[in-house]
Amino acid sequence: MQASRRKAAVALAAAAALAVGASGCAKSERDGDSGGAKTGGTFVFAGAGNPKNFDPIFNDDGETFRPVRQMYETLISHKPGTADLQGDLAESWEHDPEGKVWTFHLRKGVKFHDGTAFNGAAVCFNFDRWYNMKGAAAQAQMIYYMDVFGGFAKNEAEGAADPLYNKCEAPDENTAVITLNHYKGAFPGAFALTSLSIASPEALKKYDADTVKQNGDSFEYSAFANEHPVGTGPFTFGGWDKARNEITLNRNPDYWGEKAKLDKVIIKVIEDENTRKQELKAGTVQGIDFPAPADRKALEADGFNVINRPAFNILYLGINQKNPKLKDLRVRQAIAYALNRQQLVQTKGPGGTKVADEFMPDTVLGYAPDVQKYEYNPDKAKQLLKEAGAEGMTLNFYYPTDVTRPYMPNPQEIFTVLANDLQAVGFKVNGVARPWNGGYKDDVQQFGKHDLHILGWTGDYNDPGNFVGTFFGRAKTEFGDAAMTDMFEAITKADGTVDEAGKKAAWEQVNRDIAAKWLPAVPVWHAPPAIVVTKDVKGLVASPLTDERFDTVSVG
Known part of the structure; x- marks a missing residue:
């Protein structure tokens, strides 16, 4: 990883000091040898609840973020197994002495799943989209954005404050410059938020992504959010079968980095904890999250790999x-x-x-x-x-x-x-x-x-x-x-x-x-949460942030 300069180095050092998790897994397989792991096949993971939708900015829960993290990427991410920062869609970054102007040097040759180019203009389109979001319902649902950036160009949601975001400029294809109104200690770490994932501008426009309707106590989201999410990640959206409670993700053959080892990931929503455990034992799913504390030793005794994350x-x-x-x-x-x-x-x-x-x-x-x-x-x-x-x-x-x-x-x-x-x-x-x-x-x-x-x-x-x-x-x-x-x-x-x-x-x-x-x-x-997989699942790196990515996983 190329470290940021000036005060960014301090923030990175603080994150590195945490360095919780499996230090032996700190190197991403995306940037190195696959180790001869088996490729192909399907990994079925049991989710504990349905996602809200697949537009990152409107979400804040892990059951939604699990599939979203496989399809989208952020400017900065975390080194697998730790809370240490590394470049993702941005290879490196720096900021001015006041911590207000952040310059990102972007990865070249990256394409969105719809074939359009990722570049500085795409980054700015996303940040400007969030900042200019209209409608109280839309703004109220942008929980992470409000926590980090405070407010919008036109505040309509209750609780919105003066905006931190000022502007984004793309001086060339491979650079994005984000200007804030003042320093905030959340950065650069906040640029790694899953909610701030970069989506295809063309898809956002085509599928009317900004439309959020409130009906009583519920909200309705766009075709982009429910049917056509488009990011740059190692997996593409294969469908959400609500009758079967299954989300399908397909290997992205045009991914910019090392391709996912799996052909397919299926996230099967099983709300009942005991049913998830039984399907794991039956082999109909290969992974579950957050097993009951009383079940951990029994699962280990049955030959399952119970991986404990640090309690962050x-x-x-x-x-x-x-x-x-x-x-x-x-x-x-x-x-x-x-x-x-x-x-x-x-x-x-x-x-x-x-x-x-x-x-x-x-x-x-x-x-x-x-x-x-x-x-x-x-x-x-x-x-x-x-x-x-x-x-x-x-x-x-x-x-x-x-x-x-x-x-x-x-x-x-x-x-x-x-x-x-x-x-x-x-x-x-x-x-x-x-x-x-x-x-x-x-x-x-x-x-x-x-x-x-x-x-x-x-x-x-x-x-x-x-x-x-x-x-x-x-x-x-x-x-x-x-x-x-x-x-x-x-x-x-x-x-x-x-x-x-x-x-x-x-x-x-x-x-x-x-x-x-x-x-x-x-x-x-x-509480230290655990994640459990069958013994034939290899390459899963547990994250203290529960930020697991499935592109390194193989089955068999």
Whole structure:
């Protein structure tokens, strides 16, 4: 990899310091010898939930990103098995001393799946498309874009801020220059976000990609998003059979790098965890993700390859302050003291799970070891509720079904344990189960129907803004925290601090204040997720970011 210059080198060094995962797998087979692995055949992987669609910018969940990552590429990516950055569609990059102007030197000879050329103009078309997106429904669905770039040319969505993005220019075919309005600590890591994958401009225009319609609590997306996704990746879209719950990806014979070893990848959506396990044992699928903690040893004993990823994630209990009683810090603290998180770790967490005291792992810059901790203390919880006059209040506690997340291996079991803890100190809990896509996420993130919810995050890159800033950097419907302007300002200041020592100190103070002053949610645990494949599957490199690519995989 050609390293970036100036302050980009600092960001790369920070990412390299994480270097979690299999260091022996750090070299991508795309750039080297295939090692004589068998080519051809089909790899069937069991997904835990349906994707929302295949337009990267409108998505933010792993079940959608799994197929998207095989079809699309980003300017920068992560070296397999680590959180270290490497060139992807951009071979190298640099920025000016202020961190505002980013110049990308693009890979030559790359074609989109529709045969059109990838070049500087295509990069700018994508960034300008996102910046100029119209319609409140479209903007509200661009969650990652809003977290990174703040706002749009014309803000129509609730919560959008002044835009960070300024412009993109293509001085020649092999260069793209992106100008920001000010420095942001997320870069260059954010350029590796799957949501910021580069799509074919011709396909985006042909299939009306920008059309997003809202119908009540649901959204409708374009033909591009559902039927004609076009990227530059090693696999092309082969179809989404919704009746069979199968997504087919075909080997891209014109891929710019080393071609995928497989002819085909099928992602078979199997929502029930036990059914996924049974199909793995029956050989109808060759891989599953996020096995139940209790199943890992048994699967290993049966000869399956259980690959543990490092825990670069967080599960949290979100609190919605739209409920007036939950605006009272004492009530939110009572919720935190009521939870026996250590027991939850021991009974429901995968091996190696740790109680979380902050909203990011301790390997990330800005982690503060001296934050206020909420040890299990039901008596303290009852006392706070009495002081706040909130004894016996009812909490509508939402949790998702038909999904298993890296940080949340069994949502219903986690909900049950947390709900029991809350009821034991005097809360009344009304559990509301909703399907992950087309239900839970909309109810929580778009409409704020809940009082409590469980959700989490797997880091996209090694920066505090990607954790704390993503959750609490601006007002969000899911937390009902619009009044916490001092929290937003503190996070913005920390994220804009260029000096490394100053940035570390600023984020440490943010973490202290989140725990003691604001408490918009309660951190629950950091859990190491696993991925399981049959013994005839070779070449799969597990990612701490759950960013697995299947072009190196062979079967047989």
